[in-house]
Amino acid sequence: DSGVTQTPKHLITATGQRVTLRCSPRSGDLSVYWYQQSLDQGLQFLIQYYNGEERAKGNILERFSAQQFPDLHSELNLSSLELGDSALYFCASSVGRGVVWEQFFGPGTRLTVL
């Protein structure tokens, strides 16, 4: 158990819908990262927050957005869902915001868009 929690574990929804994925980092960790794992794209970085502020962005679609709240939990919002958004979404947390800080991964949320 990494100490990072993600809810829900599974999510099944229809095209065009909007969903919210939630992540609670390890106690004391200030950085949160979101990654998407799909069969065709592999594991890709989406976005990073550090202490409530966006710090880095990857190949995140405009239909996707995220935020980190004052209690440091983070939410990833996916809207106008398409079939291709079906993937495993991981959250990771670390103490600091540089790569030298180990990232601890949650168990992921599996999103299925029908």
Add this chain to the structure above:
Amino acid sequence: AQSVTQPDIHITVSEGASLELRCNYSYGATPYLFWYVQSPGQGLQLLLKYFSGDTLVQGIKGFEAEFKRSQSSFNLRKPSVHWSDAAEYFCAVGAPQNQGGKLIFGQGTELSVKP
């Protein structure tokens, strides 16, 4: 741009045999390199990391990896594989500080272990 290549999509080894998983990276400066393992239905767990210093790094679960700058490689090894090592293994390089602490992953190598 930074990138990671894992040439082997799937590898099968017999239990007790040695293992080497290949990883090649592309990076302009001294890289920060990682190996993660993902068991079915689980998140990623860090096996080991290389930042600087000794090019042979030891990790958890009996794994080690060797950084070879001349070959741009960071191969993962284990002298004797156990059935519980069956999983997917990801090599990753850390992006520069001005790009946050994101990890750039290879496509992964799935390891199967024969009894």
